[in-house]
Amino acid sequence: MSPSPNAPTPVAIPEPTLKRLPYYYKFIQGQREARRDFVSCTTLAEALGLNPIQVRKDLQATGAVGRPKVGYHVETTLDAIEECLGYHNTQDIFLVGAGHLGQALLAYPGFAEIGFNLVAAFDADPAKVGREVAGKPILEASRLSDLVRRMHIQIAILAVPAAAAQMVTDTLVRAGIRAIWNFTPTRLAVPREVLVQDENLLASLSVLSKQLENSRVKSHKESIHGKPEEL
Amino acid sequence: MSPSPNAPTPVAIPEPTLKRLPYYYKFIQGQREARRDFVSCTTLAEALGLNPIQVRKDLQATGAVGRPKVGYHVETTLDAIEECLGYHNTQDIFLVGAGHLGQALLAYPGFAEIGFNLVAAFDADPAKVGREVAGKPILEASRLSDLVRRMHIQIAILAVPAAAAQMVTDTLVRAGIRAIWNFTPTRLAVPREVLVQDENLLASLSVLSKQLENSRVKSHKESIHGKPEEL
């Protein structure tokens, strides 16, 4: 399994593909429960509203291999996706900021299923410290740095107020964090070796609303010019 | 302001750009508070860790106009972004599903700032119905359809359990919803004219973790081959 020194680097899988894989995974799991042994790109694509060719390319990226006229073997393909997304190797993560959103994340049971173990939250508010949410303790913010270091935590969820975002980030970075899942609407300044995944909810909502506006204009124009809808 | 019949359709702004605009907006607001009248792409890019050329192209897309050697006028540019993202035209939205995440969204004060008015939540759980979160009522799920119709709600936030996602979606669609901000890990089947913005948290976390793994492999390889880090 260990690649030879100059093995062709297992080409990084594009982010859009990574984001789609969980959907495939879920659907294929459903097929397994339905006692199906194989699933084709066509089926997947139809169920998920995607392009079959895209599905095929995505699955290829995971290393899954299909059989013409039959499709992909359910078990093998599930394994390939799990392997690809790292659902196996479980990993401890911390949450910083136990406000409404933070507590919702604390209580969310889904992380465990994909190999993450959210072990504790940290907050600066003494009123919250000491409480538990879904069995996970909320600890004093001052202990964050030390625990990240000692427990070799690599990923942290950042759900603090925007004003504190950069400061907390600096603390995390100094403590040796490797990746930050950022729920604040702030661009974090981090050293190049630290990864940040932004989850800017306001931005997403803005996008949706803008696209809605666009589609309104478009369909209005279409109705004026009599352009028919295509199938 | 009304475009002539065959005016060049104000080219749809690419989604990546839309997602970056809120960051520019926030930073430029900061500049205004600091009593600065102009801001350059270079400054913005440096502050946000982006490419200056990208920033310029993004701002151009909003219609903002800059002056060589000076930059973009703070007030005008803020207006352009507001106009572009529709921060002005406020819009009522509904939340469906008042679980942990749903309640966190209910309590989130940020929506109002970008022109959204989250007026009510809906839930099937009688224990939750009747309660209020941050002054927003949680109503019976059975009233959803009627209220969407009567209030001409265009955007709904979907934060129900995955198992209910498609069913609730169908209800929303029948009631005339135009766009769904989907927090469930499900691909929703909707008619073409209905927009869906997926916010798949598990998928995002998987991406982060996978990229972390990649970067580990890469830096390991680099250290073996002695490839130096670039500035």
Place this chain on the structure above:
DNA sequence: CTGCTTTCGGTAAAGTTTTATCGATATGGA
């Protein structure tokens, strides 16, 4: 006033991601 430097706008190139095309393979039915 002249020349230097910063920054913009427009156009072009490079890089990514999505979609299309085509031959090969395996299955099921004639």
Place this chain on the structure above:
DNA sequence: TCCATATCGATAAAACTTTACCGAAAGCAG
């Protein structure tokens, strides 16, 4: 057994996004 068809894998084209380049405008210093 042989043919029609569904589906895969590979390669190529198209679309989209990011990055680079270059000339022009505008401020600043001498």
